[in-house]
Amino acid sequence: AQSVTQLDSHVSVSEGTPVLLRCNYSSSYSPSLFWYVQHPNKGLQLLLKYTSAATLVKGINGFEAEFKKSETSFHLTKPSAHMSDAAEYFCVVSVTYNTDKLIFGTGTRLQVFP
Amino acid sequence: EPEVTQTPSHQVTQMGQEVILHCVPISNHLYFYWYRQILGQKVEFLVSFYNNEISEKSEIFDDQFSVERPDGSNFTLKIRSTKLEDSAMYFCASVGQLGNSPLHFGNGTRLTVT
Numbered sequence: 001a002q003s004v005t006q007l008d009s010h011v012s013v014s015e016g017t018p019v020l021l022r023c024n025y026s027s028s029y030s031p032s033l034f035w036y037v038q039h040p041n042k043g044l045q046l047l048l049k050y051t052s053a054a055t056l057v058k059g060i061n062g063f064e065a066e067f068k069k070s071e072t073s074f075h076l077t078k079p080s081a082h083m084s085d086a087a088e089y090f091c092v093v094s095v096t097y098n099t100d101k102l103i104f105g106t107g108t109r110l111q112v113f114p
Numbered sequence: 115e116p117e118v119t120q121t122p123s124h125q126v127t128q129m130g131q132e133v134i135l136h137c138v139p140i141s142n143h144l145y146f147y148w149y150r151q152i153l154g155q156k157v158e159f160l161v162s163f164y165n166n167e168i169s170e171k172s173e174i175f176d177d178q179f180s181v182e183r184p185d186g187s188n189f190t191l192k193i194r195s196t197k198l199e200d201s202a203m204y205f206c207a208s209v210g211q212l213g214n215s216p217l218h219f220g221n222g223t224r225l226t227v228t
Contacts, residue, residue, distance in 0.1 A: 034216055036219075041221075042221055043118075043120075043205065043219045043220050043222050044157070044205060044207075044222075045219070046216045046217075046218075090156075090157065101162060101170060102159065102217065104156050104157040104158070106155075106156045107156065
């Protein structure tokens with residue numbers, strides 16, 4: 001069965017410092033993986049997706065993630081945090097090759113301090 | 115950019131009452147979904163809908179729940195007799211085709227059952 005584990009429920013960084021949000025996945029086949037972001041009182045916005053093309057995926061707002069099959073990881077990074085990055089981040093895996101059903105991680109709340 | 119629109123943003127209802135949550139998916143999309151997020155918990159799949167019928171539903175989606183596409187634009191979720199534990203944020207999503215396309219989510223409807 002497909003699943004994702006987000007290793008940190010909360011991450012706090014200072015503005016201008018790097019961000020690392022960790023995600024490990026479990027899948028019986030080559031998965032499609034996504035990161036979604038949820039700002040307070042907002043919907044779920046797609047940050048980036050991995051679908052078996054390049055292992056380093058670039059997303060919006062300067063975020064990127066690297067698919068590492070050997071480590072079953074798909075960590076989200078950003079070189080320099082901005083105050084506006086404060087939000088909840090979800091690592092997501094698709095159940096089948098298509099996106100008919102998504103399995104969400106428990107989320108990581110990112111706090112950014114000035 | 116086209117958006118998935120959900121109304122209302124917040125719905126308060128009394129236990130035992132029927133409630134209908136409304137969604138307008140992106141106009142040329144063919145696959146529709148409902149997810150929910152109980153406060154403090156992960157986002158969970160409820161149901162997927164294609165070609166005017168349910169394609170998959172989770173064990174959460176019991177007989178109290180139903181979905182409908184009453185016209186060419188709306189996609190509704192009905193809860194027949196609400197329970198306290200139905201209080202959650204409900205997200206509608208749509209996608210144009212299955213494969214590598216990510217789901218587009220609405221901003222959600224926060225349902226509070228008192």
